[in-house]
Amino acid sequence: MMQLDSKFMSKLDEHTPRLLKRFHSKGGSMGLKLQAILLMAPSNPRIDMSRGLVIRCLMVYLGESTDQLLKEYDDPDKDNVSQDLVAARMTIYRAKNNATEDIAM
Template sequence: MMNFRSKLSRAGHPEVTVNSLKNKRKDQEKPAANIKKPRKAEVNFCPNIPSGETRESMEAERVALLTELKKKKKDEAEIKKKMQRTFSIRRQEVLQEPAISEFQNRWPALFDVNEINLEFMRLTTAPLTSKFLGELDHQTNDLIKVFNAKGGAAGRKITAIMAKMENNEDINVRRDCVLRCLSIYLNEDLDTLVKEYMDIESREAEADIGEKTMGIYTVQAEVDVPGDGRFADVGVVLEGGFTDG
């Protein structure tokens, strides 16, 4: 067992080769630098390429996926199938830490809320949205107790947000308020992180927030009830790229 990792390396096992010196960036060419290993729940951290496939065949599948995405009438089932098939090669690319813009150009299908959920399932075998919201709901009462103990300017902001929860039983409003309060409690600049727009086109919101390195925007239609937790559009910006919800 002492030379087990050496045997895995010679066999080309991706979880070992990803940390080899030849696969590290020039500024990290040291054995102990930036070791990549599974985090909690990352069941499929760096899987092998499927049996019978090669890097070349996986690249051909990626190109075919791009072609499918360019069609006016996309075959969603085929896109899902190709994303599942290319998961291993995509994970190996992620571990090389490419720029988000570069990665988005290669894998645009992943920047869709449905595919994000599916990719999380492939990686962890757990459903992202239901798992997150379930845990948030479970912890809400304890979080509210913590928020109520907060003083100072942050405490006043939290009190103003939590007032929206009074006499409002909408679970979405409750979740929205708790997440906003949590950001303030952690000293995040909520006004910088989240931009809210009323009755404008999504592309206008994207143009306004596009210079941010990271941010969230919401667009509420004029006919919607303010503060009801429902939006015409929600999006995330990362290094100038957008993911729509």
């Protein structure tokens, strides 16, 4: 048996430089959408932030809707995170604490 989440993340990290290069090279309306996502990253993003950006860009690149897969919560205690996760088949969620620092992804 292997841990799929760690395998996925290691492969994502391995392909991130090539994916980012591809995203930066796209033009047209898709390129504008990708650039809007990529501009959200600070100059030296943490690994979890880079992974989140690459996943978002990959979904746009593949023409998938991010609304069904990605959820963000400003206050996980008040936003009913557990209820949303029970109803979802697969979700990537990000919760922020009061200092607006990511605490999960």
